[in-house]
Amino acid sequence: MMSTDNNKVKRDKPWLMRTYSGHSSAQASNQLYRTNLAKGQTGLSVAFDLPTQTGYDADHPLSHGEVGKVGVPIGHIGDMEALFDQIPLDRMNTSMTINATAAWLLSLYIAVAERQGFSQSALQGTTQNDIIKEYLSRGTYIFPPEPSVRLTTDIISYTVENIPKWNPTNICSYHLQEAGATPMQELAYALSTATAVLDAIRERGRLDAAAFANVVGRTSFFVNAGIRFVEECCKMRAFVALWERIAKERYGVDDPKLRRFRYGVQVNSLGLTESQPENNIQRIVLEMLAVTLSRNARARAIQLPAWNEALGLPRPWDQQWALRMQQVLAMETDLLEYGDILDGSPIIEAKVRALMEGAEVEMQRVAEEGGMVQAVETGYVKRQLVASHTARMRAIENGELKIIGVNCYTETAESPLTAGSDSGIMKVDAAAERMQIERLQAFRAARDAGEVGIALQALEDAARQGDNIMPASIRCAHAGVTTGEWSGVLRNIFGEYRAPTGIDISGAAVGRADRVAELREQTRRTGEELGRPLKILVGKPGLDGHSNGAEQIAVKARDVGFEVVYEGIRLTPEQIVKAAEEEGVHLIGLSVLSGSHLELVEDAIARLSSLGLTDIPVIVGGIVPPEDEQNLKARGIAAVYTPKDSDMNQIMADLVNIIRESNGLKRFENAA
């Protein structure tokens, strides 16, 4: 029954409901999208595979093992057409998680709309297009900051003029929380990023005041909501208030509508566990409350992870379950019938104020570093994030931060959810990569090479002369240019970048001091027995950008006395093996979370054996399903660690013992 005394407030419109998805091929993903829409999903959220996000064609050597794995591969206009087959783009609201190659994917989207017979001005949707957080957390950057920010601003200027309903950039704090950020840090760094981008547009001076106010109005955000949902709700209110102030005071925007903090959400996944994965359902629902409770700070679009987040990719049924959570909240509960139920609470008010004050101090700190771009380049912000994540890991380890099923209440009955023959996750068709390459090569053979050459030349000219990149890119899209070709032209002009790793934080060891002391002693003694301090290499092979695990392992290993070589994300197995040899390490630890562990580890092992380095033990960490773990061990991998191995002290003790055994020394017993 509907309540009658609802103070005559108009029922709020439900937010957009999406599911972040895409896999294998454009055709398969199109199928999935159409089923999801039929189930009541109201918008699309496209997940691209890593080659598409980092600008490589499917047949590039770096794409090996990654094609169609964590998202849909889009190599050219043919793929984009197939992806939206029978989905009329004038009526669809599409969010694309795309950054370094955002201008390119948006161009393909525009070109497809034009082929479907619509004008680009009818399009609605979002390009994530926030490069700053790629350097800090997400990892799919290509070019150095300066040209990257230029590409970002090109997209913004272009869409504000030509596609008025497009959200050209979604400034992200989501990924910062996933890399360990506190609510205060999320606020400070996201807002500092927004001002860095808007300042850059203002400095280019190509827009009048009204157009610039529109740019401010079109700026939207993508945030996170963690399990501490009261605080998270306050964080959202703080965002609203701070953004309002920045828009008014810094940018002089008069129209209150253009000062509204508009945001979409994906709720926290970092806290979703591999152990007792059914508990993730509660977590997801509570987190959703954080971004919906307060009407004046309510999300405009929500996508939820699935219960099996820490196990692997979700199946259609898992995604359906996540969508139904949103529908139940929006349609069965009375939430949308009220005004803001938190207005006037002094407790909420105080918390919001505290968050705002903390964020303002940190924003000032960033400004002193020379602004967000500079603070990224010097590694300042990344170090803050790594330090926060280290603090979180320590709190989990010493029990201050309780995670049910992980560091308390670990007793459990067998879960029926993972009992099925698919172990409860989606497996991407192993033939997907080969088939994508075949389609790509057929497409290349059939296109007009002359037109491609002319379009690429025009792209190069625009990039060099500082013209807006969009018109030339749309032309490339129509001409049949591929993702790798578009990115290749820009790589040649702008160069490539490697971001600071941020692991050079001052050392406060994770874990209880006594275990750390014992581990240090074991590390030191083993080093003495082997003649030199123990040295390990932590490597991230492939296009995978998940750096949290590698960073935390590196910092922890340093703190227990290892000499640690860590060179950041996105290296080839060849580079990693070369480094391991040159550095003379006692152990190699590979970290892979993107699902391409089998291909990459096999490649690394083959290279080690061709160099005669089979005596260096190799271990693997990341998202590795149980049967793959067996497979890896059969190929000689000494140990495999997954998210359930949350005891870092135990991992360190193992490393020492693995090194001891492979060098003919006796294991330390009951270590750590």
Added chain:
Amino acid sequence: MLAQRALPDPDTLAESVSGRDRSAVARALNLLDDRRPEARQRAARLLATLPRERLYTQGHLIGLTGPPGAGKSSLTAALITVWRRRNLKVGILAVDPSSPISGGALLGDRLRMLSGQADSQVFIRSLACRGEYGGLSAEVWPMSLVMLAAFDIVLVETVGVGQKEIDVSKLTDTTCFVAQPASGDSIQFLKAGIMEVPHVLVVNKEDVGTAARKTLAELRASLRSNPDAGDWQVPVLSASAARGSGIEALADSLSDHRDWLQQNRLLKPRRHRFQAEWIIKRLHEEFGWFGIRALGGEQDLLAQLTTEQESPFAQYDALRERLLMNWKT
């Protein structure tokens, strides 16, 4: 049954290293790092077997130092590109600080030195300074020698401001100091004579504009001559690792200094002196001034060591032996 790993045979290893085999260089560096007595003997044998002229008269041993964040690693990367274009084989020793508490270290300098492709003609070893020998660990000297046997250029990168960077100038043919724009530190140190004048000075980050130009002007104005450099005119250069500008000129200046050393017959004596100092320093660490005096005092030792021209470990071990014998009797 547990089997201890065998140590490499020094003679074969020396042969492969002089044949410029990368894997052999890696194994040789591991051996030099190994402090077990058996390994020390083999390491001594290895160093004694490597071709003497390569170690003491050929190649170019460069020290690159400067304050944290000045862009040493980025400049090294840029120099590598230039050297590779000139078809030179390059070895890098990147020295990073260790944590005084845990003894552990994060060795991340390779990061900025990576180019897109793995290049088999560039070899990078990072080394924790392990809290000894000022800012440099004791292994740097013998490791440099091994690398000289296999590469045309060997560059040692260390953090240094003020006193500390003197360490690297006591090991290398050519010391290059990288100055940070808008940081007065290096100028103050130079003026006050706290910092020895390097052979080549470079202000990085010229792309930032005014601040870099100002620092450049100040450095040029405050430069004294390097007392141990004779009539070598210290160039003060401007470059940008980020833009790749000024790097060719930097590479030229570095190799000019080497030519100058060569023409003045200073290269070989310089390396011998550094080796002698390295040995004395290590003896001093182990036995104190008492030990040095028992061996005849620093001056005598220096004179003796620079004429003998043995491998460093052989010399060190012989002196050590002499001391221990003295004390026994």
